[in-house]
Amino acid sequence: MSDTRLYTFSQETKDELRKFRLGTSRAKDPQARIYIIDPKSKEIRAQKNEVYSSLEDIADELPDSSPRFVLLSYPHTLPSGRLAVPYVFLYYLPENCNPSSRMMYAGAVELFRNTAEAQRVIEVESESDVLDIEKRLNSPN
Numbered sequence: 001m002s003d004t005r006l007y008t009f010s011q012e013t014k015d016e017l018r019k020f021r022l023g024t025s026r027a028k029d030p031q032a033r034i035y036i037i038d039p040k041s042k043e044i045r046a047q048k049n050e051v052y053s054s055l056e057d058i059a060d061e062l063p064d065s066s067p068r069f070v071l072l073s074y075p076h077t078l079p080s081g082r083l084a085v086p087y088v089f090l091y092y093l094p095e096n097c098n099p100s101s102r103m104m105y106a107g108a109v110e111l112f113r114n115t116a117e118a119q120r121v122i123e124v125e126s127e128s129d130v131l132d133i134e135k136r137l138n139s140p141n
Contacts, residue, residue, distance in 0.1 A: 006042055006107065006108075007037065007042050007043070007044055007107070007108045007111055007112075008041070008042060008043050008044070009043070009044055009045075009115055010043065010045065013043075013044065013045050013046065014115065016033075016046060017071070017115060017116045017117075018117075020033055020051075020071060020073075021071075021073075021087060021116065021117055024073030024085070024087065025073070025085060025087070026085070027073050027075055027085060028075060029053050029054075029075065030052075030053055030054060030055060030072065030073065030074045030075065031051055031052070031053060031072070031073045032051065032052040032053075032058050032070055032071060032072040032073070032090075033046055033050070033051055033052070033070070033071050034046070034047040034048070034050075034052070034058070034061055034062070034068050034069070034070050035047060035068065035069040035070070035071070035112070036068060036069075037069075037104055037105060037108055039101075039104065042104075044069070044108060044111075044112060044115075047061075047068065055130055055131050055133060056131065058070060058072070058130055059127035059128075059130040059131055060127075062092050062094075062127065062130065063094075064094060064096070065094055065096050065097050065098070066094070066097055066101055067091075067092055067093045067094070067097055067101055067102065067104075067105035068092040068105075069089065069090070069091060069092070069105070069108075069109075069112050070089070070090035070092055070130075071087070071088075071089055071090075071116055071118060072087075072088050072089075072090055072133070073085055073086070073087050074086060074088070074133065074134070074137060076134050076137060076138075078138065079138060084137075086119055086120065086137055087117075087118055087119050088118055088119060088120045088121070088122055088137070089112065089113050089116060089118035089120070089121045089122070090122050090123075090124050090130065090133070091105070091109055091121055091122070091123045091124070092124050092125075092130070093105065093106075093123060093124070093125060094125055094126065095125055095126075109121065122136050122137075
């Protein structure tokens with residue numbers, strides 16, 4: 001229980017999360033926002049006030065050695081032919097990030113997932129994992 005009190009969201013960030021979730025449910029293109037945890041205040045907030053609309057842009061924006069949380073609404077066609085727009089949380093955890101950052105982000109995963117109301121958490125380690133996300137979305141796990 002103490003972990004959830006360690007990390008905070010401003011009311012503005014909570015409102016942005018809700019607006020983003022509701023606004024992307026019928027999107028025709030991918031929509032994503034990247035979130036960081038401020039190491040001093042432990043506040044979770046958007047990295048920039050920007051919505052990314054391509055997997056390449058998201059991958060380019062992720063740092064090589066620091067974790068990030070990415071909310072992604074990704075319209076794609078399922079193998080059955082049906083259109084799906086899953087709202088997922090990408091937990092970006094690069095291999096070479098320092099242990100303190102790794103622990104800080106690991107401690108906030110469930111709180112972020114619940115606050116953002118994401119359907120699923122997918123852990124990604126590299127740009128190529130982000131670019132291949134459609135394969136992961138089509139798999140049951």
